[in-house]
Amino acid sequence: MKTTKELFDNNRHWAKRMTQINRRFFKDLAGQQTPKYLWIGCADSRVPANEIVGLLPGEIFVHRNVANLVIHTDINCLSVLQYAVEILEVEHVIVCGHYGCGGIEAAVEDQRHGLIDNWLRHVRDVYQRHHHQLKRAKDKPSLLRRLCEFNVKEQVVNVANTTTVQDAWRRGQSVCLHGWVYDIHDGLLKDLKVSINKDNRPANPYKALEMTVTRAQGLAFKGKKQRQVSRRPQAPAAKRSVDG
Numbered sequence: 001m002k003t004t005k006e007l008f009d010n011n012r013h014w015a016k017r018m019t020q021i022n023r024r025f026f027k028d029l030a031g032q033q034t035p036k037y038l039w040i041g042c043a044d045s046r047v048p049a050n051e052i053v054g055l056l057p058g059e060i061f062v063h064r065n066v067a068n069l070v071i072h073t074d075i076n077c078l079s080v081l082q083y084a085v086e087i088l089e090v091e092h093v094i095v096c097g098h099y100g101c102g103g104i105e106a107a108v109e110d111q112r113h114g115l116i117d118n119w120l121r122h123v124r125d126v127y128q129r130h131h132h133q134l135k136r137a138k139d140k141p142s143l144l145r146r147l148c149e150f151n152v153k154e155q156v157v158n159v160a161n162t163t164t165v166q167d168a169w170r171r172g173q174s175v176c177l178h179g180w181v182y183d184i185h186d187g188l189l190k191d192l193k194v195s196i197n198k199d200n201r202p203a204n205p206y207k208a209l210e211m212t213v214t215r216a217q218g219l220a221f222k223g224k225k226q227r228q229v230s231r232r233p234q235a236p237a238a239k240r241s242v243d244g
Ligand code: CO
Pocket: 042, 043, 044, 066, 067, 068, 098, 100, 101, 102, 103, 104
């Protein structure tokens, strides 16, 4: 393990390297930040947002917490989102989970971990909501991978349902939401294809979850047509979305 002195040495080398590449790098950066992306990811040290998407400081605004959750009462995350959308005017909000997430794994274990269990309860809720699909997983690793994906999709919906994003879309501001998963085993990102923007968002924000789960079932969201299908009395949409 490196000592903290080594970190300061590294820092000086890094700052020198950056100014060698671009003499005005820090001068320009200190003046303003104009990131186009907000990244909401896991706190896991193996998933450094800037690096895995090849962006420099100043190019991506980042919020991280255990298991990349967007909770409606988390003032920390909501404040980051508001600042990013309303002041920085980011064009994309990316919720990025990762396979091999300790938070996801801990959430399905039948043992206590202390305080963090209250936070991970949100993942457990996702697990229970999609239990019918998840129980079909062939083994525990694939169950955890699927849960990781469901969790990201639900967090995208949570972002969509925030007052910040709803207001932005109402103003006509272009903010596109995305759900991705990073694989720590090969360093590659996977797009879960649940992107939502002001043009394809459901009129009723609470329809968003239905849309996302429907996609998870392998059916394409087709706006009006899909909504008509989901109204069929023999296949209640609300029940489908709850059962996953
Ligand atoms: Co994690």
